[in-house]
Amino acid sequence: MRVVVDYNLCDGNGLCAAVAPDLFEVDEDDQLHVLDERPGAALWDLAEDAAQACPKMAISIEEQR
Ligand code: SF4
Numbered sequence: 001m002r003v004v005v006d007y008n009l010c011d012g013n014g015l016c017a018a019v020a021p022d023l024f025e026v027d028e029d030d031q032l033h034v035l036d037e038r039p040g041a042a043l044w045d046l047a048e049d050a051a052q053a054c055p056k057m058a059i060s061i062e063e064q065r
Pocket of ligand 1: 010011015032055
């Protein structure tokens with residue numbers, strides 16, 4: 001799995017980081033950072049939850065492993 005963020009869509013509201021703080025972080029300038037683009041299997045469900053929580057639909061999950 002690979003986590004991909006479309007930064008043109010992201011507005012830095014931090015909802016993904018609230019759901020999955022091990023995967024996403026929003027800095028003091030409201031810039032989102034993906035902490036782990038290729039998370040281990042233990043975090044896949046959280047990554048999916050974060051993608052669904054994003055109101056901008058900015059997070060894509062690529063399934064190739
Ligand atoms: S939830 Fe979506 S819009 Fe909000 S910070 Fe995360 S990727 Fe960006």
